[in-house]
Amino acid sequence: MINRECGVYQTTYEGDMALYPLPLARYSTLGVVAVLVLLPLALDSHAMSLVNLMLLASIGAIGLNILVGYTGQVSLGHGAFMMVGSYTAALVTLRLGAPFWVGLPAGGAMAALVGTFFGIPSLRIKGLYLAIATLAGQFIIEWSINHSTWISGGVQSTIFVPTPTFFGWEINSEYRRYSMVLPVAIVAYVAALNLVRSRVGRAFIAVRDRDVAAEIIGVDIFRYKLLAFAVSSFYAGMAGALWTYYLKIANYEHFTLATSVSYLAMIIIGGLGSVLGSVFGAVFITLLPIVLVYLVEGGAALLGFKYAAIADFLANLRLITFGGLIILFLAIEPEGLFRMWGNVKRYFRLWPYSY
């Protein structure tokens, strides 16, 4: 039951494509799900909020990885697509009184629409020109939402949303929010896993690896690029909508260029072209500032500084560590945490008789 294969011995395509290549994978998946379901029993409210943030970030990161990691289209506009989802969810809730499980797909759908539109330049341009075009998309969406009172009405483009309910059950604590976020995250994760091993996913990978060759073997490049933009922004929109219901507020400041950059950092550090890697990256980037605070506060307490004196220092240190980690990962392990995880697994494949 706990044995791993010691090489690639698949003889059928079905075996190669199976979701669980080994019994071990099935049991460990069950184990992870069990841990996730039982997690609220073990954690306090603060730790629970961290887990929620990680799950939210994971959904957005998986979406971005489908676009950047699998299809090879660089996007700097992910934050803006999340913003579209966030405001859509807020407006659907306020104006139509829709429950959150309607607002979520609505936010996703609207973001997919906008994302597909901003994906159209990918017809003519690619690589860094596309990166710059999506950068423009980020600014244009941000400005448009900010400057149309119909969308972002109220003071400072902020919309307050009432506490979401699930058939009368108020989602008003971290534990209850966990039960709202976790199912969405699991569905998003499994859907992405199934997408990337399907016909569509293989088309994405073909477009990434060599677009001309993909065109020649019959992949409709433009269609699949737009589809990648649509799927990716749908994820972004869902994540943005969940943010709205989680914080009970829609505010453009949560989805600026810095957000786009930090999602890119997640998938770079986690591993481009890997669904599990996106989750690793999301967890890493979410935990980074918190671990830094612990370390610096611990050090400051040892040396006898006051907290007020180190607050600025912390904010700057966060930026430096964040940027430095991106550079370090790209230089040393460009395939990210997912590759490191793979290395560990590979080591134990032949353990203890490796040669």
Next chain:
Amino acid sequence: MAFFFDLFVNGLMIGSMYALVALGFVLIYKATSVVNFAQGELVMFGGYIAAALVSLYHLPLAVALPVLLGTMVGLGFVLERGVLRPMVGQAVISVVMVTIGLAQVFQGAAAMLWGAQTKNIPLPIPLEPYVIWEIYVSPINLLAALISGAFLVAFAWFFRRSRMGIAMRAVANDQQAAMAVGINVRLVFALSWAIAGLTAAIGGVMWGSMLGVDTQLALIGLKVFPAVILGGLDSVPGAVVGGLIIGGVESVAAGYVDPYVGGGTKDFLPYVLMILALMIRPYGFFGREIIERV
């Protein structure tokens, strides 16, 4: 009409400062095919060093300027050698993300070293605007435009006439051929980053004395993208023309449109222009037409 010319002339002067920053950007792209998302942060860093030298350490301007230029040129060399050279031949996303990472490090480092509050770079020039044919011209804009103009002319000479400048153009044209005729390509790479550091230093002093130095100064870097896309990503004259167009257009548009939409046209219109340029003519006015279409 006077209102229009007032906006337009001041916009052009701002545009010449965009052009100077864009020049550093284009140089790096031309020689090394790296799109430098940290150009704005380099400008900010230059501004910070200038402000620190003048206000914190009370150096006279005549001493501070050479120190600043030397530091920024050195920084350019170090960045090329330490961070960008290992990235040669990597995927676009990696190179883009490395410069974005650099940008974050600069933001944090500048604020950590010299504090986040806004600083001034006092320059010995009058504050009262000149009035020329009913057009108000602030001396600092004028000075900045003149200095930018002078540097743009100097760089034009450098690339046309000097041995090193011609070598840089050769590398930009074809790296292998340049190597074959004995040009030191590594030196050219390093030099293009050093020159980018130099333009960032000058840009930092001018933008810093105009807007005040804080981490917001780095936003200049984002305005460079519309300018270089309009002009052509790998064209030095294109950077100048693109910078001037963006400066002029955003100033005029802000003057006429801002009252109706509640501000912010400056942060919006350049990017619309850029998207249009990317859709219609992605290589810009003067860029090389080598963009692949799939």
